[in-house]
Amino acid sequence: xxxxxxxxxxIGTSPRSFAEATQNAVKEAGKSIKAMGWFEVDRLGGRxxxxxxxxxxxxxxxxxxxxxxxxxxKA
Amino acid sequence: xxxxxxxxxxIGTSPRSFAEATQNAVKEAGKSIKAMGWFEVDRLGGRxxxxxxxxxxxxxxxxxxxxxxxxxxKA
Amino acid sequence: xxxxxxxxxxIGTSPRSFAEATQNAVKEAGKSIKAMGWFEVDRLGGRxxxxxxxxxxxxxxxxxxxxxxxxxxKA
Amino acid sequence: xxxxxxxxxxIGTSPRSFAEATQNAVKEAGKSIKAMGWFEVDRLGGRxxxxxxxxxxxxxxxxxxxxxxxxxxKA
Amino acid sequence: xxxxxxxxxxIGTSPRSFAEATQNAVKEAGKSIKAMGWFEVDRLGGRxxxxxxxxxxxxxxxxxxxxxxxxxxKA
Amino acid sequence: xxxxxxxxxxIGTSPRSFAEATQNAVKEAGKSIKAMGWFEVDRLGGRxxxxxxxxxxxxxxxxxxxxxxxxxxKA
Amino acid sequence: xxxxxxxxxxIGTSPRSFAEATQNAVKEAGKSIKAMGWFEVDRLGGRxxxxxxxxxxxxxxxxxxxxxxxxxxKA
Amino acid sequence: xxxxxxxxxxIGTSPRSFAEATQNAVKEAGKSIKAMGWFEVDRLGGRxxxxxxxxxxxxxxxxxxxxxxxxxxKA
Amino acid sequence: xxxxxxxxxxIGTSPRSFAEATQNAVKEAGKSIKAMGWFEVDRLGGRxxxxxxxxxxxxxxxxxxxxxxxxxxKA
Amino acid sequence: xxxxxxxxxxIGTSPRSFAEATQNAVKEAGKSIKAMGWFEVDRLGGRxxxxxxxxxxxxxxxxxxxxxxxxxxKA
Amino acid sequence: xxxxxxxxxxIGTSPRSFAEATQNAVKEAGKSIKAMGWFEVDRLGGRxxxxxxxxxxxxxxxxxxxxxxxxxxKA
Amino acid sequence: xxxxxxxxxxIGTSPRSFAEATQNAVKEAGKSIKAMGWFEVDRLGGRxxxxxxxxxxxxxxxxxxxxxxxxxxKA
Numbered sequence: 079x080x081x082x083x084x085x086x087x088x089i090g091t092s093p094r095s096f097a098e099a100t101q102n103a104v105k106e107a108g109k110s111i112k113a114m115g116w117f118e119v120d121r122l123g124g125r126x127x128x129x130x131x132x133x134x135x136x137x138x139x140x141x142x143x144x145x146x147x148x149x150x151x152k153a
Numbered sequence: 154x155x156x157x158x159x160x161x162x163x164i165g166t167s168p169r170s171f172a173e174a175t176q177n178a179v180k181e182a183g184k185s186i187k188a189m190g191w192f193e194v195d196r197l198g199g200r201x202x203x204x205x206x207x208x209x210x211x212x213x214x215x216x217x218x219x220x221x222x223x224x225x226x227k228a
Numbered sequence: 229x230x231x232x233x234x235x236x237x238x239i240g241t242s243p244r245s246f247a248e249a250t251q252n253a254v255k256e257a258g259k260s261i262k263a264m265g266w267f268e269v270d271r272l273g274g275r276x277x278x279x280x281x282x283x284x285x286x287x288x289x290x291x292x293x294x295x296x297x298x299x300x301x302k303a
Numbered sequence: 304x305x306x307x308x309x310x311x312x313x314i315g316t317s318p319r320s321f322a323e324a325t326q327n328a329v330k331e332a333g334k335s336i337k338a339m340g341w342f343e344v345d346r347l348g349g350r351x352x353x354x355x356x357x358x359x360x361x362x363x364x365x366x367x368x369x370x371x372x373x374x375x376x377k378a
Numbered sequence: 379x380x381x382x383x384x385x386x387x388x389i390g391t392s393p394r395s396f397a398e399a400t401q402n403a404v405k406e407a408g409k410s411i412k413a414m415g416w417f418e419v420d421r422l423g424g425r426x427x428x429x430x431x432x433x434x435x436x437x438x439x440x441x442x443x444x445x446x447x448x449x450x451x452k453a
Numbered sequence: 454x455x456x457x458x459x460x461x462x463x464i465g466t467s468p469r470s471f472a473e474a475t476q477n478a479v480k481e482a483g484k485s486i487k488a489m490g491w492f493e494v495d496r497l498g499g500r501x502x503x504x505x506x507x508x509x510x511x512x513x514x515x516x517x518x519x520x521x522x523x524x525x526x527k528a
Numbered sequence: 529x530x531x532x533x534x535x536x537x538x539i540g541t542s543p544r545s546f547a548e549a550t551q552n553a554v555k556e557a558g559k560s561i562k563a564m565g566w567f568e569v570d571r572l573g574g575r576x577x578x579x580x581x582x583x584x585x586x587x588x589x590x591x592x593x594x595x596x597x598x599x600x601x602k603a
Numbered sequence: 604x605x606x607x608x609x610x611x612x613x614i615g616t617s618p619r620s621f622a623e624a625t626q627n628a629v630k631e632a633g634k635s636i637k638a639m640g641w642f643e644v645d646r647l648g649g650r651x652x653x654x655x656x657x658x659x660x661x662x663x664x665x666x667x668x669x670x671x672x673x674x675x676x677k678a
Numbered sequence: 679x680x681x682x683x684x685x686x687x688x689i690g691t692s693p694r695s696f697a698e699a700t701q702n703a704v705k706e707a708g709k710s711i712k713a714m715g716w717f718e719v720d721r722l723g724g725r726x727x728x729x730x731x732x733x734x735x736x737x738x739x740x741x742x743x744x745x746x747x748x749x750x751x752k753a
Numbered sequence: 754x755x756x757x758x759x760x761x762x763x764i765g766t767s768p769r770s771f772a773e774a775t776q777n778a779v780k781e782a783g784k785s786i787k788a789m790g791w792f793e794v795d796r797l798g799g800r801x802x803x804x805x806x807x808x809x810x811x812x813x814x815x816x817x818x819x820x821x822x823x824x825x826x827k828a
Numbered sequence: 829x830x831x832x833x834x835x836x837x838x839i840g841t842s843p844r845s846f847a848e849a850t851q852n853a854v855k856e857a858g859k860s861i862k863a864m865g866w867f868e869v870d871r872l873g874g875r876x877x878x879x880x881x882x883x884x885x886x887x888x889x890x891x892x893x894x895x896x897x898x899x900x901x902k903a
Numbered sequence: 904x905x906x907x908x909x910x911x912x913x914i915g916t917s918p919r920s921f922a923e924a925t926q927n928a929v930k931e932a933g934k935s936i937k938a939m940g941w942f943e944v945d946r947l948g949g950r951x952x953x954x955x956x957x958x959x960x961x962x963x964x965x966x967x968x969x970x971x972x973x974x975x976x977k978a
Contacts, residue, residue, distance in 0.1 A: 082406040085387035087160035095622040097920040101956050106157040106219065108954025119947035122644035129633025131626050144406065162385035164441065170247040172320040176356050181382040181444065183354025194347035197269035204258025206251050232481040235462035237535035245322040256532040256594065272344035279333025281326050291464065294481065307706040310687035312610035314666065331607040331669065366689065369706065395772040397470040401506050408504025419497035422794035429783025431776050457556040460537035472770040476806050483804025494797035516539065519556065545847040547695040551731050558729025569722035572869035579858025581851050612685035620922040631682040631744065647944035654933025656926050697845040701881050708879025719872035757931040760912035762835035764891065781832040781894065816914065819931065837910035839966065856907040856969065
């Protein structure tokens with residue numbers, strides 16, 4: 079069987095950096111998705127309060143492999 | 154916990170206008186998604202019959218917040 | 229014979245809304261094109277007079293099917 | 304003297320439609336800008352409350368002519 | 379009720395061609411999605427081993443209609 | 454006289470592959486256009502029936518040279 | 529009647545500059561199109577012979593107004 | 604009155620990271636703009652000296668709300 | 679203090695060439711902006727009268743450095 | 754040492770299909786590049802002779818890993 | 829053997845015009861590349877000193893054919 | 904002689920952040936390229952293991968000046 083991947087779009091946030099916002103998004107996605115393999119950044123942005131960035135936001139496309147029935151039994 | 158948002162892609166239709174097509178898409182999405190917060194239009198288009206637009210179509214990216222376990226209990 | 233579609237680019241205008249500008253463009257295109265099937269919006273814009281939008285403009289890509297010789301006879 | 308135009312970016316909102324949101328943005332821009340001539344839509348989006356679009360948003364690039372000193376005296 | 383469509387993103391693979399990778403993706407998607415209607419290619423790519431393409435990859439956006447409750451009963 | 458080229462947009466279809474859809478579009482375009490020289494693919498997509506791609510679609514921009522009056526006499 | 533515009537795509541060439549290539553394209557287009565109003569540059573490129581640009585190419589989208597029957601009589 | 608937002612484009616720099624360059628840009632923008640609400644990253648880049656990045660650059664679009672006359676009095 | 683740059687969008691025109699239209703835009707921008715450093719072309723276009731380009735237009739993004747209070751005193 | 758990849762841009766051709774054009778490009782690139790890992794398609798196009806595609810062209814971005822000195826000795 | 833082309837990215841500059849900047853880039857590229865065939869403009873920009881464009885910049889993608897061993901012997 | 908710049912595309916990686924991945928890419932590029940001047944980020948992405956980003960990836964376009972023969976002697 080040929081491999082099939084799916085893409086999900088998710089936005090992570092962090093008060094400190096784009097990298098941490100990315101980690102937070104991936105960690106959260108991992109609660110419902112198995113076999114994540116890679117991500118691409120679709121957009122960077124954030125919220126401002128006063129004259130400070132209060133929230134860094136990273137919009138990600140996360141790619142994951144659809145598991146075969148055999149793999150799902152073991153997972 | 155940092156906030157996490159998800160994006161879903163949906164196309165709404167209307168025989169009258171782009172705004173109504175957008176409302177229809179959001180209303181339908183609301184049947185399965187809680188805590189929707191914003192949308193972006195990805196593409197506008199439609200169907201033509203004879204020399205009339207018979208269907209306005211709006212392709213949306215709808216953003217919604219993933220609820221925490223506490224929020225889910227109350228929802 | 230496999231189906232073939234052609235695309236034509238047209239800009240419609242309206243003093244009232246994007247939807248009406250779209251209808252106007254499609255109606256006009258229908259004077260010279262048969263078998264139009266769909267459109268995509270390429271750009272939205274308009275003219276301003278004073279502090280009012282005086283003309284809404286919608287740039288469309290209109291798709292239509294090339295009719296076979298048999299169909300053309302009947303059309 | 305050759306003509307020179309400037310572009311400003313503005314977002315208008317409306318509870319009803321994209322066309323009205325555009326009108327609102329242009330009206331507001333007209334308070335500080337003279338000689339507006341055209342606009343282009345950069346992005347369409349909005350806010351959602353419950354399962355309804357509560358706010359249509361239109362991000363515009365508005366073009367206006369820089370007036371010559373003679374024109375400014377008359378304005 | 380106006381028609382509503384949803385979009386899902388999926389990547390299919392094939393050792394032979396882009397067309398076969400597309401077929402594989404659509405076949406797999408069909409296991410969990412009913413009423414698929416069309417697809418758009420978002421990106422083409424692949425893996426290389428030595429000096430050979432070992433895997434053609436096609437990233438698709440697949441559109442499908444949300445079935446009404448009546449249709450779901452029959453499906 | 455400097456050379457001038459024109460671009461026409463056309464969509465070809467095939468039940469089998471993107472390459473065949475491209476050939477079909479070009480063959481059809483050749484019925485009304487002389488001196489075609491090159492094409493660019495603008496979008497790939499298609500229709501799905503059940504869990505199979507039933508129609509591969511290729512949207513092309515086809516470039517052709519405008520013939521000079523001398524060339525037109527000979528053509 | 530609301531105004532309607534059409535867009536045609538054309539490539540002009542010149543051995544000397546992008547501006548001249550643009551002029552050549554517009555002049556040629558004027559042989560078959562009336563009421564041209566504006567153009568947008570879609571792509572700049574060219575041919576190279578040895579280590580010299582031998583041909584500057586400008587791909588244009590030319591906009592023209594569709595004349596009303598009254599205007600066509602006078603034209 | 605419907606809400607109106609404006610966008611300004613600014614580039615921040617930092618010798619250390621993209622996040623810090625973003626903070627610097629927002630802080631500087633805050634000297635002349637009130638009521639900033641969000642930002643989007645338009646481009647990331649930087650300067651290189653020797654084999655080191657000496658300056659991280661972040662080009663931002665900063666969105667801010669136009670204050671009503673009442674709000675301006677209080678500000 | 680880290681360096682901060684701002685971007686302004688402006689359209690210059692010329693009856694002769696894209697380069698001259700660029701010079702005109704920059705010269706005009708210099709009347710109100712100090713410390714301009716670079717530009718990027720966002721779009722090329724123009725107006726047509728009869729079968730001639732009557733106005734070349736260049737839409738520019740002009741970047742300039744925000745001067746520190748010390749520099750402003752000297753300027 | 755962290756891994757570093759480089760990208761090279763190449764166009765392959767084939768009289769038959771996009772997939773074969775891709776294989777040809779990769780095979781040729783392999784004569785001078787070691788450790789190729791993946792490719793992305795940047796553009797599809799081709800040449801036309803008469804009413805036939807005579808050459809399918811695929812413009813690829815090929816990614817390859819820079820080998821460490823140890824790996825280069827073994828290669 | 830099927831033909832293979834490679835793309836290289838280069839930026840040319842000129843104090844006078846975009847066309848001359850293009851010629852300079854191509855001339856320089858010709859010192860190390862044989863068999864250049866075409867170019868595409870990727871971006872136009874430049875430097876500003878005072879209120880003058882002091883340097884026009886053209887970022888090009890230059891395409892050239894990979895010579896076969898037989899051709900290389902003759903070159 | 905007018906200045907000429909070249910662009911090379913490279914991907915850097917880091918287990919920690921996008922900024923560090925950028926530094927790694929530039930450091931590596933510096934082993935074979937002299938006179939690097941600036942970079943632009945083309946894409947951000949990465950690998951995921953379990954529910955963690957294990958590798959941040961930054962795809963860069965690095966610009967460097969082609970040295971004149973005199974500069975090369977001194978380098």
